[in-house]
Amino acid sequence: MELTPHQQTVARYQEGHALCIAVAGSGKTTTLAYLIKNLLHSGADTRRAMVMMFNKSAQLDFSEKLQSLIRASLPEATAVPEVRTYHSTGLRLLKSLEQWGLRPPYERQPMGEKETELLIKDLIFKLAPDGMKDRLKSDTAKYIESVIQFIDSVKSYLTTPEQFFKDNHYPDEFRFYQQVFHAFEQWRHQHRRITFTDMLYDTVCLIQQHPEYLPRISNKMDYIIVDEYQDTSTLQHQFTRMIAGERARVVAVGDPDQTIYEFAGANIDNILNHFEQDFGQQANVAQLTLPHTFRYGHSIAMAASHLIAKNKARKNVICLAHNNNQPSNIEITQSQNETDSLINALIKHLQQPEPESLAVLVRVWAQAVPIELSLLERGIAYHSDGPSLFERPEIDALIAALELSSSQLHFMNIDQRQKRLQRLLTLPHIGLKHHLTEQLINQLKTLEGDYGKVLSQYSEKITGISDYQRKKLAARGKVWSYLEKNGDSETASRLLNNYIIQTELRDSLQSMSLNDQRTEEQLLAIDGLMAYIRQTNSSPTECYQHITSLKQKSRERSRNRAGNQIITLSSSHRAKGLEWPVVFIPGLTGKYWPFVRDDELANSTGNNLEAERRLLYVAMTRARKTLHLFTCAGDINTPSANWAQDKKVTPSRFLAEMSLPAAISFSQHLHNNDDTALLQAIEKNGLSRQSRLYLKAVRPELAESISKAPSRKDILSQEKKHSYHKARSHPARQVVLSSLNTNATGDSHAPWQKNARIRHSIFGSGRVIEVNDSNFVIFFDDQQYGVKRFARTDQVRHLFEIA
Template sequence: MAAKLLEGLTPPQREAVVHRGGPLLVVAGAGSGKTRVLTRRIAHLIATGEAAPWQILAITFTNKAADEMRTRVAELVGPRAARMWVSTFHSACVRILRANADRLGYRGSFTIYDDLDSRRLVEIICRDLDLDTKRLPPRSILGMISQAKAAQQGPADFRAAATSLFERRAADVYDLYQQRMVAANAMDFDDLLLNAVRLFKEHPAVLEHYQARFTHVLIDEFQDTNAVQNELAKLLAGGHRNISVVGDSDQSVYRFRGADITNILEFEAAFPDATVVTLDQNFRSTQTILDAANSVIANNVGRKPKTLWTDGGAGDQIVRYRADDETDEADWVAHEITRLHREEGLRWGDVAVFYRTNAQSRALEESLVRVGVPYRVVGGTRFYDRREIRDVMAYLRVLVNPDDEVSWRRIVNVPKRGVGETSVARLAGWAGTQGISFGAAVARAEEAGVGAKAARGLTELVALLDQLRAEMIRPEPTGGEGDAPGNGSGVTEDGELELFPDRSSVPVEGHLGPGEVVVAVVERTGYRNELLAGGTIEALGRVENVDELAGVAGEHRTVAEFLEAASLVSDADQVETDGTNVSLMTMHIAKGLEFPAVFLVGMEDGVFPHLRSLGDPVELEEERRLAYVGITRAE
């Protein structure tokens, strides 16, 4: 089988696949078959017996990519591939933290806050501190907190480094934010990574367990890792040093999210004995397209040098259109797409239009509508960001984690039950003086001194939630003591006795599955009736969305499992294209996709490259990388 895994590979690809032991850096250019190399490498490790499936940790940057990798490896080595850990960094950290949360002052049922939840909590804290949110926007403060966490700065370190009034006020918010997060038994996305690092550093036995468990660590899209993810990788590979990373410095385009290109540029400094394999043969684009991409990226200094090439021929020339303005540009694009469809037989779904910012889509949409071209804006409002979905999800989150402040605040008066802002403020204030969570204060509403009507409504709500909590299937709390989670079976994957089995995924008690819980919530609270009372097409659409949520939830065993899966869905996981619509999207969203015909619009100073990059060499290099990504999406 091992020999068969090498069939059809180029010499560099084969070298990467068969690499035995020690650090490996695969510099994989756009369209060079990196996914194929990574999956074949994993399969080769298993087929040769160099590693058992359960000893492999493979990290991708989207759940979609993880599912694809798992499927491809299974096709090569069979069902035993299911015993690998293939996940995103965040998913892997959640899995580790669920089993060890008590060591860090959390419970295993902690809630995962997304950006909207975190921003809402920051808004609440700003109001409590009486801050002017026009001068100190919560979004900006949250951005500073996230940047601080990416740099592994806690509230005290951040305050010590603050030099401006804005930074000092942000430090005040950061301090309270972390206190409220712990009280709410919640972690944001940054916390998932930071707390995993903290766990490993404060509890060496836990780290040693995972180092022994995962004898091979493989990471895709390494150029997109941030400092904390890089440290996690080094910690996990610290014992055996069998770490394989695949990436392309020329496709590092997420600096605004904390991605640090130096992680891939300095990999050899961190691992001096690393083997480096360069994949520069492209299997997607024509040489004309590759020449354009090569010429753009060659101007960058911070990169791993390579020149993409193909044996597929030169192909058509790139068409350049100099437009008078954005309307003229959009009209030309719309008519050219129509021509490609009618004269060259391209399906609408074969065509994509990329732009630098979402604001550029308006003119394009207007022109496409005028000429009758079907299109889809990729990366619009996420399903889980819709109001009615967040309302129901908040109920589910409170069922699993009764201390979740943001979710409690969302549902206390949805549907209306006479609980106004005054009552909410009284509950929050009383919770603070009593040293209890907001959720605990809700359960003692009368004692907290809220009005009679509000207290009556909250008492009924708490009783309903208690009843649902008793009826729903839920996981048995993680049991055992010790330094590591297990797999819940009582034995490890290699047949040895497991001292500390992880029971967090074993459904117990109750009879309502997640889908049934969603239905029960919307029916018993009166939320469905409130939605229907709107009597509009939009209202009916919201009801349909809630019904769809029930269907999605029903695919999981427990509410907790469903909430975790939903919270870890990334923007990239939401990207879908089809054969019936032209795709409109930003170049950031386009990363990882490919199309027979691609239009790059707005390529002018101040638009693309973006205005903020002009005069800033570091930002300008990021813009070139973004252009490189856009160009190399074309087939």
């Protein structure tokens, strides 16, 4: 294999410490394998070279690639450096520390997921305030997950639970998390157990407590190569420093633009600042780059580069498509019913003679609810990397309401009925203490009907509760009676909507909130289910039967998971490290991208907003051939002034940041090697700063012309002045001057001429079928785009040309 000049520079590096920024699809692992081969060829001792991969899968893949390369190019080599993970290295050192007497030997096998969850559950109910315990009961799994994440985060950041609680602004009512942390650690040390995180955490803590043992583990290596450094935690960074000491030359490889696991402890400052600060104390840190991707063409590379360039917390590296790459295609679908558009696009893809694998990447799993329901309904096979939508507590609560309204509890055995009644009473929670709720369920589970009536009667007789709780109990009985009486007379959507309002389900979820984003996702999941049910226009009984059939199909799909499915439904987070020929990204609206708290929306430079850009950048760069973006109607080329206030109906601001018209237009000329057409397009449309940097990098022979080309801002300014003078010179067509940025001039070369044939830079050819004072309508030849309306503004003129 012939390496590129940038890859050769990395592969031949043998000096001091180095930080290598490698873009998505840059051939990073191959380059690292060549680096190690060259080190061995230069006489490096395999026993004093350490290669650190981020997880077991990456470790196995890289080990195989490295061994294959060494066998082929260095047949005399008898060994290769051991490829490890952080946790396996930490565990090995931890056992040594125990053998040296720093503590008694602990159980080597880490605690299993189930064992940890059961212990945390016991501690939560033991240590939580009495007023919290009913809420904990309503969604225990959620609180267990939250506490485990809290404990792991404290350890990943090498801080105290008290400091982490304060720094992350947890509500005061969750202060018991700190007690759970200490109780968990006390139990763990008493029973001599470790978790997965403790393989590193205990090792670092023991060395910090006994610094005299540091020389026995430090300065033993000549070379340390660490992959995916953008995903390292503070704990892992400090562990690397301890192992390296002053002897090892450390090469850290990663991409800060792909830092998306901060919720799991990843610290982007490690690759942005800490590596150079900490390792640069001994010598200068060399700056290496792998800027060329071999995964996709110029259109995706340019769009992704434009997007991520808006971030401030990054290295100044541009993702460049290698000139030998095949062209990639970006498609945009704007519609009012995104799920239907996406399903239709999937069907069209599957109808191809040999459809390639395709991934639908969601921002939050709530987006998958209507998509999965539609896929199941139509019998379209797919694989999902996420949780079953029917196991979501908020979805299950609404299904339980359907069961009550369609008299399904009558046909259940007592155990089944008890579980469904518990769901109906705990989400939203009835507000009673646990023992009273259990007492009530035990009375109701023997009945075969009239649950609402009995519940109302019970509210009058029960003692030891407040007037507020009594009213709440009576109100729930009234809602249940409504469900039971109207199951045959109202549609399922109307019935459930009233149920959601009367039980204050949404308010209940928000009041129990551990995490604003998680709660927002629960509310969006409810919206997704309700939107689907409205489309069925069915009765509660019909809807229940339909949902039951979909649940059965879902179970069958799970049993047949081993099948080779073309469609994968996954999240943008889980897609990291993977790639597909075709990628669909739905929900590119202010509702999902960026998915941040409302009080942070206006802060365009906030850390959360930058994290959202990084996540979308990762999702976009999973595609090899086609990237299909789905959004709502609206202007996708100009950021909305009110996107934060009108999230649900506004195209995501990220679409405008991608500079799609420029990315698509310039990429065509680049792949066609038509420099004349490229320069003409540059002169006509101007260049943004990012476009200028990109084009100079991929066409260095045109650098002088590209440097002299007008800016995009200047071109827009000239067009605006031209529009102004045209308006002044044609009084009959003069527009209000303050509105020139949204109204059009009347020149004959504008794209808004009735019946004119025009070509749009994204949607292709079409015919203008309607023109009025403020906008114009085009019927596109490609049926997937159909009819679209555009504002009569000179700011969109560059998107069109006369066909």
